[in-house]
Amino acid sequence: MRAYGSVEKLIDVQKRIAKRALDTIKPLRVTPKHVVGLDVAYSRTYGGVAVATLVDFESKQLVDYSVAVGEPRLEYIPGLLAFREAPLLYTALQSLGHDFDLVVVDGHGISHPRRAGIATHIGLALGKPSIGVAKKKLYGDEVHVRGVSQCIEYPCIVGYLVDENGYKLAYLVVSNKRSRAPIYVSPGAGIDLDSALRVAMEMILGTKLPLPTHYADRISKHIARQLDRGVLKPSQLKKGIKRLDGFIAGQA
């Protein structure tokens, strides 16, 4: 982890990031047109495989995607995920070369020990609203408002996450009838909790994750496997929706 200095140093950076992000938390006044999804999978031979997807909010269709491959500069340390994955995600986002209005990141936003999860880091750096959607809890106490068996429609809000002061950090959402555990939806930056929840829920269509992140997860894992099989080379990676043929279809 020498590439960044000490852990204490990184923690200080996050405290500053959190302070800045706090001022950007506000209701989302507009309906996004294009939403980006960000996620990273891992290849044993080439390291991280970051994917940025572009989804049309209205039609819910995958418009395009881009990829970036490289060895992470830092090991995985709970709470410091942003320093490990954000750099590669930025690279993927740049090659996407398309404008967008909001970004959904695989991981937490303010539901983080210092209120600076990877979604917060990215949203602040990009200057655009960001939402964090994680599959597991990192920080906070869970408050359940209803049991999974009490859900009538999906996605279903089963509770929320609060900090030591009772402040809401994220919502616990059970995406579909098959899902057991909930996903955690929190604001990263430039958007408040309720707006983040609304946008995230509108993009969950039978999937466990919102479409942008759902696609990024599938594509990144697919590419990581192809790389490890040797049927695909990093030099041939770029971007393209054309080669995703039928694989994108039956994914719900």
Added chain:
DNA sequence: GCGACAG
């Protein structure tokens, strides 16, 4: 010392 611990 023990439990928690995004990806």
Added chain:
DNA sequence: ATCTTGTCGC
């Protein structure tokens, strides 16, 4: 995250 066979359920 990734490593992995079978198994339970729709």
